[in-house]
Amino acid sequence: EADIYQTPRYLVIGTGKKITLECSQTMGHDKMYWYQQDPGMELHLIHYSYGVNSTEKGDLSSESTVSRIRTEHFPLTLESARPSHTSQYLCASSDTGTGEEVQYFGPGTRLTVL
């Protein structure tokens, strides 16, 4: 069973607020990911990290930023939230050691910006 956690699960916030979405995993995985998914649509990779102090931009451009100071923790920050940021944000992690890179996903954070 995957041990990857995201908080909060739901967030409703006003325009212009700074928000941080938390993601933690207890599996010791090096690689972590953030995806953005609108209802009924595909997942878009917005950020990923190979390990501590590594962050990379994904396929979809995003105004969010990420940090990776500890292996288990990969928070995503929006400095100034806008209604266009309303979406579901999914965090995942994988063990790169085997080369097969099976990803384990958290339950997601559903963000609504008013």
Next chain:
Amino acid sequence: DAKTTQPNSMESNEEEPVHLPCNHSTISGTDYIHWYRQLPSQGPEYVIHGLTSNVNNRMASLAIAEDRKSSTLILHRATLRDAAVYYCTHQTGANNLFFGTGTRLTVIP
């Protein structure tokens, strides 16, 4: 970029087998084929993966074509809890997975 083609939707009767097809013509020789599913209001869940040989696990079976340009996820007896969006994917250049729109499986009681 890794691209996969799947039917938008499929239906199955409960307790019947389901075969979910996927074309992945851009796959390279060392890329694993992965299948995930996403239940309503949840994050995607790993189902199965394979490289060349057919694979079985407690959730499903994966049949991979000899040329590896297509695969089929097999659910041996569909249950109502199997209703989900099923994603077929494989690795991109950075060893990331590209998730398309998937196949929405409806299971009819």
